[in-house]
Amino acid sequence: MSLLLSLVVIAFSANWILAFVILVLLPLVGLNGYIQLKFMKGFSADAKMMYEEASQVANDAVGSIRTVASFCAAEKVIQLYKQKCEGPIKTGIRQGLISGIGFGFSFFFLFTVYATSFYAEARLVDAGKTTFMEVS
Template sequence: MKFIKGFSADAKNKYEEASQVVNDAVGSVRTVASFCAEEKVMQLYEKKCEAPVEAGIKEGLISGAGFEVSFALLFFVYAISFYAEAQLAGNGKTTFTKVFRLNSS
């Protein structure tokens, strides 16, 4: 989770840089309009937004892989425990009902 939070803090800073471009353009809208620089401001804003988007994709892939591995390990442990219990029941060391009871004697 700390790894993911580190990604989001970095993306937040990059989005703040992009919003600063917009704030500057809106603050001096007459200057931007007089120089016909609307397209240039839009291109600069889009360029500033590329890095957070790429970081978001990277964060999504990494966090998705982490969740995938954690759930895979969980179900792998379930499978091993059910297999072991089935072997014990098959060899007569326990019964099927004792395997699924919480407090078996």
């Protein structure tokens, strides 16, 4: 906490206008991190549960391989396994698209914050309120 406070004091003493602009944009960076954390964490649990059902079918078939072979039910077991895998595959594609769009917006907001701070720096240098060396 003391490090954060000392960094804010140094930033405000160097250039208070630029420090204020960046301080206003900081909640957006925090929101960006939160969104990325949610996207990385939330999707793996559902897929794991769905694939467990499919692996249970394969386990049962391997465990009773003699019964499967004696009734010539290999094709039926394979069909049942494929059927159990269809749901997780469709869900995975949908979640991949959603997380890709989410990550895209997340990085868009992050780079928008960067661009806004660089724009503010450029405007301050152009207005003569600071020098390039002070903001670099």
